[in-house]
Amino acid sequence: xxxxxxxxxxxxxxxxxxxxxxxxxxxxxxxxxxxxxxxxxxxxxxxxxxxxxxxxxxxxxxxxxxxxxxxxxxxxxxxxxxxxxxxxxxxxxxxxxxxxxxxxxxxxxxxxxxxxxxxxxxxxxxxxxxxxxxxxxxxxxxxxxxxxxxxxxxxxxxxxxxxxxxxxxxxxxxxxxxxxxxxxxxxxxxxxxxxxxxxxxxxxxxxxxxxxxxxxxxxxxxxxxxxxxxxxxxxxxxxxxxxxxxxxxxxxxxxxxxxxxxxxxxxxxxxxxxxxxxxxxxxxxxxxxxxxxxxxxxxxxxxxxxxxxxxxxxxxxxxxxxxxxxxxxxxxxxxxxxxxxxxxxxxxxxxxxxxxxxxxxxxxxxxxxxxxxxxxxxxxxxxxxxxxxxxxxxxxxxxxxxxxxxx
Amino acid sequence: xxxxxxxxxxxxxxxxxxxxxxxxxxxxxxxxxxxxxxxxxxxxxxxxxxxxxxxxxxxxxxxxxxxxxxxxxxxxxxxxxxxxxxxxxxxxxxxxxxxxxxxxxxxxxxxxxxxxxxxxxxxxxxxxxxxxxxxxxxxxxxxxxxxxxxxxxxxxxxxxxxxxxxxxxxxxxxxxxxxxxxxxxxxxxxxxxxxxxxxxxxxxxxxxxxxxxxxxxxxxxxxxxxxxxxxxxxxxxxxxxxxxxxxxxxxxxxxxxxxxxxxxxxxxxxxxxxxxxxxxxxxxxxxxxxxxxxxxxxxxxxxxxxxxxxxxxxxxxxxxxxxxxxxxxxxxxxxxxxxxxxxxxxxxxxxxxxxxxxxxxxxxxxxxxxxxxxxxxxxxxxxxxxxxxxxxxxxxxxxxxxxxxxx
Numbered sequence: 149x150x151x152x153x154x155x156x157x158x159x160x161x162x163x164x165x166x167x168x169x170x171x172x173x174x175x176x177x178x179x180x181x182x183x184x185x186x187x188x189x190x191x192x193x194x195x196x197x198x199x200x201x202x203x204x205x206x207x208x209x210x211x212x213x214x215x216x217x218x219x220x221x222x223x224x225x226x227x228x229x230x231x232x233x234x235x236x237x238x239x240x241x242x243x244x245x246x247x248x249x250x251x252x253x254x255x256x257x258x259x260x261x262x263x264x265x266x267x268x269x270x271x272x273x274x275x276x277x278x279x280x281x282x283x284x285x286x287x288x289x290x291x292x293x294x295x296x297x298x299x300x301x302x303x304x305x306x307x308x309x310x311x312x313x314x315x316x317x318x319x320x321x322x323x324x325x326x327x328x329x330x331x332x333x334x335x336x337x338x339x340x341x342x343x344x345x346x347x348x349x350x351x352x353x354x355x356x357x358x359x360x361x362x363x364x365x366x367x368x369x370x371x372x373x374x375x376x377x378x379x380x381x382x383x384x385x386x387x388x389x390x391x392x393x394x395x396x397x398x399x400x401x402x403x404x405x406x407x408x409x410x411x412x413x414x415x416x417x418x419x420x421x422x423x424x425x426x427x428x429x430x431x432x433x434x435x436x437x438x439x440x441x442x443x444x445x446x447x448x449x450x451x452x453x454x455x456x457x458x459x460x461x462x463x464x465x466x467x468x469x470x471x472x473x474x475x476x477x478x479x480x481x482x483x484x485x486x487x488x489x490x491x492x493x494x495x496x497x498x499x500x501x502x503x504x505x506x507x508x509x510x511x512x513x514x515x516x517x518x519x520x521x522x523x524x525x526x527x528x529x530x531x532x533x534x535x536x537x538x539x540x541x542x543x544x545x546x547x548x549x550x551x552x553x554x555x
Numbered sequence: 556x557x558x559x560x561x562x563x564x565x566x567x568x569x570x571x572x573x574x575x576x577x578x579x580x581x582x583x584x585x586x587x588x589x590x591x592x593x594x595x596x597x598x599x600x601x602x603x604x605x606x607x608x609x610x611x612x613x614x615x616x617x618x619x620x621x622x623x624x625x626x627x628x629x630x631x632x633x634x635x636x637x638x639x640x641x642x643x644x645x646x647x648x649x650x651x652x653x654x655x656x657x658x659x660x661x662x663x664x665x666x667x668x669x670x671x672x673x674x675x676x677x678x679x680x681x682x683x684x685x686x687x688x689x690x691x692x693x694x695x696x697x698x699x700x701x702x703x704x705x706x707x708x709x710x711x712x713x714x715x716x717x718x719x720x721x722x723x724x725x726x727x728x729x730x731x732x733x734x735x736x737x738x739x740x741x742x743x744x745x746x747x748x749x750x751x752x753x754x755x756x757x758x759x760x761x762x763x764x765x766x767x768x769x770x771x772x773x774x775x776x777x778x779x780x781x782x783x784x785x786x787x788x789x790x791x792x793x794x795x796x797x798x799x800x801x802x803x804x805x806x807x808x809x810x811x812x813x814x815x816x817x818x819x820x821x822x823x824x825x826x827x828x829x830x831x832x833x834x835x836x837x838x839x840x841x842x843x844x845x846x847x848x849x850x851x852x853x854x855x856x857x858x859x860x861x862x863x864x865x866x867x868x869x870x871x872x873x874x875x876x877x878x879x880x881x882x883x884x885x886x887x888x889x890x891x892x893x894x895x896x897x898x899x900x901x902x903x904x905x906x907x908x909x910x911x912x913x914x915x916x917x918x919x920x921x922x923x924x925x926x927x928x929x930x931x932x933x934x935x936x937x938x939x940x941x942x943x944x945x946x947x948x949x950x951x952x953x954x955x956x957x958x959x960x961x962x
Contacts, residue, residue: 199882199890230878230890232910265875266912377879454861455957462958468672471637472784475606483606483637503639505673544951550862551869 149407155308157292158323160346160388161185164291165284166298169277171270172225172263177298179274180222181281182342183250187216188384190258191355193362195379201229203259204380206239210258217384218256220342221246221278222299224327226269228261229377238269245275249282260380262301262327262340296325299340302549303327307418313407315400318391320347324411326381328369328419341366341381341415347404348387349394357405358383365412368444368537369420370452383408420451420538421521425545430460431523432470435534442479442528443535449477450524451539460522461541465490465513467499470524487527492519556814562715564699565730567753567795568592572691573701576684578677579632579670584705586681587629588688589749590657594623595791597665598762600769602786609635609642610666611787613650617665624791625663627749628653628685629706631734633676635668636784645676652682656689667787669708669734669747703732706747709956710734714825720814722807725798727754731818733788735776735826748773748788748822754811755794756801764812765790772819775851775944776827777859790815827858827945828928832952837867838930839877842941849886849935850942856884857931858946867929868948872897872920874906877931894934899926 157164162184169179192211194204210217221242228235243257250257261269285291296306310323326341349357358381366381387393394400421429432450437443450456453473459466467488475483484503489496494516498506516522564571569591576586599618601611617624628649635642650664657664668676692698703713717730733748756764765788773788794800801807828836839857844850857863860880866873874895882890891910896903901923905913923929 197879197882198884198886198888199878227875230875230907230911232891234911265873265879266907268911377875377882454953458954458957461954464958466672468634468637468784471606472604472672475604475784477605479605481605484639500637500673504637504641504675542954542957544954546861547865547868547949547951547954550865550949551871 149311149313149410152310152312154289154310154323155292155296155325156182156323156342156344157287157289158310159321159344161386162344163285163287164295165281165286166294167277167280167284169223169273169280171223171273171277177294178224179277179281180295180298181285182220182295182344183285184218184384184386186386186388187218187256188386189349189351189354190217190382190384191351191358192380192382193358195376197377199230199377201227201261201378202231202235202239203228203261204378205236207258207260207380207382210255214255216256217258218252219246219250220258220260220382222260222340223269223274223277224299224301225263226261226267227263227265227378228269229265231268234268238271241271242274242278245278249278258382260340262299262378265377292323299325299327301327302424303422305422307415307422309411309414311407311410313403315347315403316391318389320389320391320404321345322407322411324415326415326419328422339376339379343383343411345383345385346387346389347385347394348389348391349385349404353394353401354383354385357408361405361408361412364535365409365416368448368535369416370448370539417538420540423540424549425543426540427461427543428541429521430457430539430541431521431536432526433523433534433536434526434528436528436530437533438531440533440535443533445479446474446477446526447535447537449473451537454542457539457542460517461543463514463517465499465510465517471500474526481528481530485529487529489525490516491523491525492516492521494519556718556720556817559717559719561696561717561730562699562703562732563589563730563749563751564694564696565717566728566751568793569751570692570694571698571702572688572693573705574684574687574691576630576680576687578630578680578684584701585631586684586688587702587705588692589627589702589751590692591625591791591793593793593795594625594663595793596756596758596761597624597789597791598758598765599787599789600765602783604784606637606784608668608785609638609646610668611785612643613646614665614667614787614789617662621662623663624665625659626653626657627665627667627789629667629747630676630681630684631706631708632670633668633674634670634672634785635676636672638675641675645678648678649681649685652685656685665789667747669706669785672784699730706732706734708734709831710829712829714822714829716818716821718814718817720810722754722810723798725796727796727798727811728752729814729818731822733822733826735829746783746786750790750818752790752792753794753796754792754801755796755798756792756811760801760808761790761792764815768812768815768819771942772816772823775855775942776823777855777946824945827947830947831956832950833947834868834950835948836928837864837946837948838928838943839933840930840941840943841933841935843935843937844940845938847940847942850940852886853881853884853933854942854944856880858944861949864946864949867924868950870921870924872906872917872924878907881933888935888937892936894936896932897923898930898932899923899928901926
C-alpha cells in the first residue's frame, strides 16, 4: 500500500467539484459534489444522536434500501438539522435537481449538510449551486481539492488523502475527504466524511468493513464531547479497478480493510488536530488494558477531559488530571500500578508510577509538551489490550469561535 | 423553615476557624477547622472516581466504622491525591495532631484536602496550622466565614448558608459551607462540602437523608465534566437542639430532609455559578419526562455541553446545541414533540417547537441570555417527571485558569 496525491477524485471514474453558492456566507466555496460515472455500491455510518438532521434521514434510506448511489451533494453553512418537514423536503428538492442534471435517479443522490442547526436551507440557492457543480465537475486532483475546501466550516485546513493498494493483482485506489472542527465527538462516524474507491466489493462486505473500522478510527476522536446531529461517513465503491469482487473475508478483504483503516485514521487524526481553536494534536495511548473496550474507554476519557486539554494548551505537565480522567472513566483499576509517560518528537518522560509522581524535570516535560503532536502513554499493567484516541487542546480560540458562532 | 445568617457555626455547639498556614501559597487562609463540643453522628458521600485522594480513604473509614466524629481539618492548595503511602501517613499525622490538641481520639478527626493533584503535603506546615486553628476556634459567624474562605481555591466567593427549622417542637439549625470551582462534576457528592447541625438524628437516618439528597443537589451540577479525586460531602449532627431523636421516616424526618435539601441546593447552585471563569449560572430544567432518571440525564447533558456553554457565554441563543445535547444524552425521544424556552428575570421566550425554530426575536433572546442567571426550560411532553441541573458558561477565563493552574 502506498499513499498517493489527491483525494476523492483519485480512484478511477470519480469526479468532484466545489463552488460558491452563498448558502449562508458570500465569497467562499460552500457546495461540493462527488459523482461516479458508474453506479456505486454504498455503505454509511451515521450519528447516534436522537436528533438526526434531515440529510442523515435521507441518506440512511438510500444506504439501506436503494440498489446503488452515484452522487453526493454537500453544502456547508447550514446543517439542515432541527428543520422539521421543510428540511426533508429540501433534501428531496436537492436530490431531484441533481438527478435531473446528472441523468441519474433521485434515489441515487446522497446529500449532506454542515453548519448552523435550526436554520432552513434556501432551496433556490442550493439548486443554483447544483447547476454550477454539475457544470464544474472534473476528475482532476484540483477538483477534489475544491470539494474538500467547500465542505469546511471552522476547519482551518482541507483534509484529504488517497492510497493505492494491490488487491487480486489489480491496483485499487481509495480516496477520502472530511470536515470536522466543532461538535466533534463521533459516535458511529464523524461529522462529514466521504471515501471513494474503485474497488470491486459487495455491499455487505463494504458495510462490514466500514462499520468495524470506525470503532478504532473516527469513533476514537473528540474535539468537544458534543456528538453532532449530522455525523455522516459515506463510502462509494464503483468497481472500476477490475479486481475480482470481494464477497467474503480473506486476503483481498484484509488488504482492502488495511487501506481503508489508513485512510480513516489519517482523516480522523487530521480532524482532531484541526479541532476548533486547537494548537496541537493530543493523543492518548492506553496499553496493558484488560480488554479492548477498557482501553478505548480509558483513552477517550483522557482526550475528553476539559482540564487535561487546558493543561495541554498551557504545555503544563499537570498529570494528575490524566489520572483523574482515567479514574472516572468507568473502568476499575489499581492506581498504584499505573505508569504514565508523556512523549512527542522531542522525547519521552516517565511522569507517574508506583502511585506517585516520578522524579522528572518540569523543564523537560514542558519541552515535550510544546510540540504540535503530544502523546500521553498510559500502561495499565492489567493485560495486553491497547487503544489510541485523538483529541486536541482547549484554547481561548475554542471559546471565541463558539461564543458567537452564528454571527 | 427560614434562612438565617452564618454557616458551619450557626448550629449549637459548633466552632470553626480559618488560618494562614502557607501549605502551598503565602498570605492567604488555607486551613480550616470545624469542631463540635459534643461527639457527632456523621454521614458522608465521596467521589466515585477510582483514583481516590488519601483524605477520602481516611474519611470513608471513619464515616463507616468509627462511632462518632468531632472535628474536621481541611487544607487548600494541595489535594493530597495520587500521593501513595506518604499521602495516607500525612492524614494520620494530621488527625493525631488535631486529636492531641483538641482532646479527642484520632478516629474522631476527619480530614479533607483540595488543590493540586500529585504533590505531597508538607506535614510540618499542616501541624503548625492545626495549632493555630485549635487556638483560633470560635462559635461566631466570623469564625465560620474564616473557615469558608480558607477552603477556597479558584473560587471567587466563599459559599455558606444556614437555616432554622422546627422539628418535634424544637428549633433545629443546619449550617453548611462548600468550595467548588474546577474539576467539578460530582458523582456522589461535591468536591468539598461540610454541613453541621444540632439535630438529634440516628446515624442510619442521617446517612439515608444525605445519600438520597445529593442525587438532586450536588450530583446535578457540573462545571467541566471532570469528576474529582477528592469529592467529599460530610454532615455532622451533635443533637444539641434537643429534639426527640429522628430514628425513622415521618414528619420529623421530612422536615429535616426539607431543610437539608434547601442547604445542599443553595450550596450546589453557588458552586455552579462560581465555576472557574464563569460569568453566569446556567440552569437546565427538564419537565414532562417519562422518568425521573431521564429528566436528570437530559438536564445534565445540556449543562455539560461545551458548545452550549460557550454560546451562553456569548449570550447567543444557539438553541440547536441544546437540542443536540438532549439528543446524545442517551434518552430516546421524538424531537418533533419537544418545546424549548429560554428564561431569566428579564423574561421568557419560546424558542423551538413542532420540530423547528419558533418565530422569536433574536434581540429579545439575547436580552434574556444576558442575565447572570439563565434557564433553558425543556418540555419533553412524554410524562410528568422533572429535574433541574446547574452549570455555568465556558469562558476565556476557564482556559486561562486551567492552562497553567500549577504556577
